[in-house]
Amino acid sequence: MSRFGQVKIFSILFGIIYTVLFYVNWSPFRYYPAMEKFTRETLPLEEGGPAILWYGWVILGVAISAVISFSIPRKLAEKLSTGLIWIVPAALLIAILIYEKRWFF
Amino acid sequence: MIETMMMVHVLIGVGLLGALTHQAFSVARRKPAGVNFVDRFRSVHSPAFTNTIIVLFVAQTVLGALLYPRYRLDVRPILEDLGLRAANGLFEIKEHFAAVGLGLLPAYWFLWRSPLLPEWTTARRNLTWILAFIVWWDFLVGEYLNNIRGIVAS
Numbered sequence: 001m002s003r004f005g006q007v008k009i010f011s012i013l014f015g016i017i018y019t020v021l022f023y024v025n026w027s028p029f030r031y032y033p034a035m036e037k038f039t040r041e042t043l044p045l046e047e048g049g050p051a052i053l054w055y056g057w058v059i060l061g062v063a064i065s066a067v068i069s070f071s072i073p074r075k076l077a078e079k080l081s082t083g084l085i086w087i088v089p090a091a092l093l094i095a096i097l098i099y100e101k102r103w104f105f
Numbered sequence: 106m107i108e109t110m111m112m113v114h115v116l117i118g119v120g121l122l123g124a125l126t127h128q129a130f131s132v133a134r135r136k137p138a139g140v141n142f143v144d145r146f147r148s149v150h151s152p153a154f155t156n157t158i159i160v161l162f163v164a165q166t167v168l169g170a171l172l173y174p175r176y177r178l179d180v181r182p183i184l185e186d187l188g189l190r191a192a193n194g195l196f197e198i199k200e201h202f203a204a205v206g207l208g209l210l211p212a213y214w215f216l217w218r219s220p221l222l223p224e225w226t227t228a229r230r231n232l233t234w235i236l237a238f239i240v241w242w243d244f245l246v247g248e249y250l251n252n253i254r255g256i257v258a259s
Contacts, residue, residue, distance in 0.1 A: 007211045014208030033174030050177050085212045086231035096201045103194020
C-alpha cells in the first residue's frame with residue numbers, strides 16, 4: 001500500500017476539481033464539433049456552433065489532482081481517512097443531482 | 106463507423122453492468138452462500154472482476170467521449186426542438202457521473218488488491234456500490250436517449 005495515500009487523495013481531489021470546473025463552467029479549452037476544432041477561444045454560437053467543455057474539465061481535473069496528490073508526502077497522505085474515498089464521491093453525486101435538478105423543474 | 110461504435114458502447118455497457126453488479130452484490134453478502142439464485146449470484150470470487158471492470162470502464166468512457174460530438178450535434182438539438190429538457194438533464198448528469206467514476210478507479214483498484222485488507226472492507230463495499238450506481242445510471246440513461254424517439258412517439 002505504498003502509494004495508496006496519494007491515490008486516495010487523487011481520487012477524492014479529481015471529483016472535487018471536476019465538479020468545481022463544471023459548476024463555474026470554465027474549461028482550459030473547448031471543442032467545437034461542428035468545426036472539428038479544439039480552441040482556447042470562446043466562439044459565438046453562430047460561428048462555432050455548440051461547444052464541448054467536458055474534455056477540458058476531465059483533463060485539467062486529472063492534471064491538477066495528479067500534481068497535488070503526488071506532491072504530498074506519502075506518510076502525510078496515509079493519514080487521510082480511507083472513509084473519505086467513498087464519502088466525498090457520494091456527496092459529490094448528491095451535489096450534482098441537486099445542481100442539475102434545474103433541468104427538470 | 107458511428108453505428109459500430111454505438112453498438113460496441115452498448116455491449117461494453119452490458120459487460121460492465123454485469124461485472125459491477127456481481128461484485129457489488131458479492132460485497133453486500135452478510136451470510137454464507139445458499140442455493141437460491143440470489144445467493145449464487147452473490148457468491149462469486151469478486152476480486153477477479155476488478156481489472157476487467159477498470160478496463161471496461163475506461164474503454165466505455167473513451168468511447169463515450171468519442172461519441173459525444175455526434176450527440177452534441179445531432180441528438181441534443183432534436184431534444185431541444187422537442188422540448189425534452191429533462192432528457193438533456195439526464196445526459197448532463199450521465200457525463201458528470203462518468204467523470205467522477207473515472208477518477209475513482211485508481212482508489213478502487215487499490216482497495217481490491219490482494220490480499221483484501223479487512224480494515225478497508227467498508228470503503229471497498231461502498232465504493233463498489235457507488236461505481237455500480239454510476240454504471241446503472243449511465244447505462245439506463247444511454248438506453249433511454251437511444252430510444253427516445255420511439256418512447257416519445259408512443
